[in-house]
Amino acid sequence: MTFLSIRNLSVRLKKGPPLLRRVSLDVAAGEVRGLVGESGAGKSMIGKAVLGILPPSVEVTGGEILLDGTDLLRLPPAERRRRIGATCALIPQDPLTALNPSHRIGPQITDRLVDILGWTRADATARARDLLAEVQIPDPDRVLRAYPHELSGGMRQRILIASAFAAEPKLIVADEPTTALDVTVQKQILKLIAGMQARHGTALLFVTHDLGVVSKVCQRLSVLYSGMVVEDSSVTDFFAAPRHAYSAALLAATPKYTDPAAGLLPVPDAVIDAVRAEVAAHDRGAA
Amino acid sequence: MAILRLLAIRLFTTLVTLSGVAVIVFFVIRVVPGNPIAMMLPPGATDEDIARLSALYGLDQPLVTQFGIWVAGVVQGDFGTSITTRQPVLDLVLGRLPATLELSIMALVMAVILGGAAALTGTRFRGGRTEGAIDVANGMALSVPDFLWGLVLILLFGVLLPLFHISGRVTPSLELPFTTDFYLFESLIRLRFDLWADIVSHMFMPALALAIPLAAIIGQLLKQSLKETMNLDYVTLARTKGYGETRVILREALRNAALPTLTLVGVQFTFLIGGTVIIERLFSYEGLGNMAIDAVINRDLPLIQGIVLLFALIFTVVNLIVDLLYAVLNPRLRHA
Ligand SMILES: Nc1ncnc2c1ncn2[C@@H]1O[C@H](COP(=O)(O)OP(=O)(O)O)[C@@H](O)[C@H]1O
Numbered sequence: 346m347t348f349l350s351i352r353n354l355s356v357r358l359k360k361g362p363p364l365l366r367r368v369s370l371d372v373a374a375g376e377v378r379g380l381v382g383e384s385g386a387g388k389s390m391i392g393k394a395v396l397g398i399l400p401p402s403v404e405v406t407g408g409e410i411l412l413d414g415t416d417l418l419r420l421p422p423a424e425r426r427r428r429i430g431a432t433c434a435l436i437p438q439d440p441l442t443a444l445n446p447s448h449r450i451g452p453q454i455t456d457r458l459v460d461i462l463g464w465t466r467a468d469a470t471a472r473a474r475d476l477l478a479e480v481q482i483p484d485p486d487r488v489l490r491a492y493p494h495e496l497s498g499g500m501r502q503r504i505l506i507a508s509a510f511a512a513e514p515k516l517i518v519a520d521e522p523t524t525a526l527d528v529t530v531q532k533q534i535l536k537l538i539a540g541m542q543a544r545h546g547t548a549l550l551f552v553t554h555d556l557g558v559v560s561k562v563c564q565r566l567s568v569l570y571s572g573m574v575v576e577d578s579s580v581t582d583f584f585a586a587p588r589h590a591y592s593a594a595l596l597a598a599t600p601k602y603t604d605p606a607a608g609l610l611p612v613p614d615a616v617i618d619a620v621r622a623e624v625a626a627h628d629r630g631a632a
Numbered sequence: 633m634a635i636l637r638l639l640a641i642r643l644f645t646t647l648v649t650l651s652g653v654a655v656i657v658f659f660v661i662r663v664v665p666g667n668p669i670a671m672m673l674p675p676g677a678t679d680e681d682i683a684r685l686s687a688l689y690g691l692d693q694p695l696v697t698q699f700g701i702w703v704a705g706v707v708q709g710d711f712g713t714s715i716t717t718r719q720p721v722l723d724l725v726l727g728r729l730p731a732t733l734e735l736s737i738m739a740l741v742m743a744v745i746l747g748g749a750a751a752l753t754g755t756r757f758r759g760g761r762t763e764g765a766i767d768v769a770n771g772m773a774l775s776v777p778d779f780l781w782g783l784v785l786i787l788l789f790g791v792l793l794p795l796f797h798i799s800g801r802v803t804p805s806l807e808l809p810f811t812t813d814f815y816l817f818e819s820l821i822r823l824r825f826d827l828w829a830d831i832v833s834h835m836f837m838p839a840l841a842l843a844i845p846l847a848a849i850i851g852q853l854l855k856q857s858l859k860e861t862m863n864l865d866y867v868t869l870a871r872t873k874g875y876g877e878t879r880v881i882l883r884e885a886l887r888n889a890a891l892p893t894l895t896l897v898g899v900q901f902t903f904l905i906g907g908t909v910i911i912e913r914l915f916s917y918e919g920l921g922n923m924a925i926d927a928v929i930n931r932d933l934p935l936i937q938g939i940v941l942l943f944a945l946i947f948t949v950v951n952l953i954v955d956l957l958y959a960v961l962n963p964r965l966r967h968a
């Protein structure tokens with residue numbers, strides 16, 4: 346059963362160039378889809394579109410974002426917000442800036458449960474305590490009362506993960522959730538997200554520029570270049586034989602854990618030229 | 633602990649500041665030409681009369697000796713005697729202080745409400761005509777000083793549409809049951825809403841005149857700060873939770889955005905208190921500022937000294953309160 350279905354989504358800078366070019370991708374219930382591409386390809390933009398947090402400087406020019414069959418883009422704003430808040434969540438990129446410095450941790454986990462989903466404060470706090478234990482935070486009661494600045498980056502990312510799972514969402518968007526962390530912490534956090542996802546059966550849209558990570562946590566992946574999906578494959582198929590020349594080059598440019606010393610190939614100019622030509626052809630077709 | 637340390641440091645710097653102010657005011661007002669004794673005596677008084685009266689007030693002594701006598705008195709809580717009214721300076725000043733405090737605080741409350749409302753509305757409807765209109769209003773409010781706003785208000789609400797009293801602190805014919813000079817607060821506590829309304833009606837225009845420029849500053853700065861805060865990651869994260877714009881502004885952004893504004897409001901509030909001098913004169917409001925102008929006109933040296941010292945003390949206390957508030961509102965400082 347498909348929970349999220351993005352159909353031909355186009356986004357552009359207001360009165361400016363396209364940022365997403367007829368992007369289509371599905372995330373089935375309980376499935377993990379990787380979203381890869383170089384920096385600036387539009388990965389975060391897709392996540393933002395799904396979560397209703399596109400910056401005011403951009404506009405959607407076409408397409409649909411079906412959440413459980415309902416097109417979010419056709420809903421009135423208040424209804425859209427409520428629906429997203431009740432069924433989706435975000436694990437942000439930078440844990441140091443994603444928690445409100447003026448609020449204690451507790452309310453930042455329980456706010457959605459109480460305000461949007463109507464839980465009692467006591468139930469929500471009990472739930473937050475359980476979740477903190479699940480993300481292996483020692484002394485959850487102390488942490489619930491702490492302010493963000495009292496906690497390390499790794500701790501804060503665990504808290505944000507706990508918070509994302511708090512309302513048992515159907516879909517979580519994780520936007521490069523380990524990029525801002527210490528290398529030593531990255532693996533733990535990755536394992537934690539994968540474990541939580543499996544236990545809770547949550548669909549996950551996993552944004553990353555690291556194919557190594559994709560091979561570990563994802564079942565399917567979309568490769569993005571300049572706002573255009575150039576490949577949509579299962580992870581097994583992709584690592585066996587990528588279909589698009591650009592994604593093949595991307596794979597060749599990824600260090601292998603088995604043999605980190607093996608030569609890293611930069612994406613060849615010819616491949617870049619070819620994929621750019623595809624983007625240009627797309628834009629001519631759209632115009 | 634951090635707060636105790638802050639208090640100790642502040643107590644010390646306050647003493648240093650006040651000493652400096654005492655020295656400066658004492659000597660400066662004696663350098664400025666004008667003889668208080670000559671002002672007191674009727675025309676045709678002899679040099680002998682002047683000399684006798686000068687001796688009575690110690691004004692024939694060398695300056696340094698006069699200063700020593702004054703400081704010795706001040707340290708014991710004796711600020712001398714007003715030359716014009718012959719009453720203790722401390723009694724006079726403390727009698728007028730509540731009127732000025734009430735006026736300043738009323739003005740501050742008005743400024744925070746007006747400026748806060750402007751900032752929040754401008755942020756809520758940012759990028760549109762509403763924000764543009766608020767920016768224009770802010771600019772106008774800032775480009776006219778408080779005493780001119782006072783004149784404008786007198787024309788508006790005193791002459792064209794006479795809604796408020798334009799002079800004094802309270803209607804003189806009213807029977808006042810007050811035991812303190814905090815009329816506004818005491819009338820509330822005694823549940824004398826009739827008196828309270830009369831006092832507010834007298835305060836409204838002077839307080840608003842003082843408040844308008846500060847409201848504009850608060851409005852501009854807080855709006856800028858709110859708009860920046862609204863782009864931060866934790867605000868974006870809150871949006872994904874299902875919260876609407878208004879709620880996100882109030883709960884996620886306001887407190888963090890208010891911190892930088894708070895410091896500036898403290899400084900600006902001391903300017904506002906300085907502004908009471910002219911505004912009280914304009915509205916014949918019987919506060920410290922009005923008394924200060926009389927004291928200067930009459931060359932009432934001990935009274936001028938007392939008033940200036942008190943203003944300096946108020947300024948340092950305001951700054952201290954701002955610093956404490958900042959520490960309370962900012963969890964990062966509270967635990968430091
Ligand atoms: N707030 C914004 N306003 C305008 N353009 C933006 C904004 N955020 C991102 N972009 C542009 O959109 C494109 C895609 O950005 P993004 O989705 O963040 O890329 P990434 O794949 O690295 O996550 C980039 O060209 C970027 O410059």
Ligand SMILES: [Mg+2]
Pocket residue numbers: 388389390520521
């Ligand atoms: Mg990104």
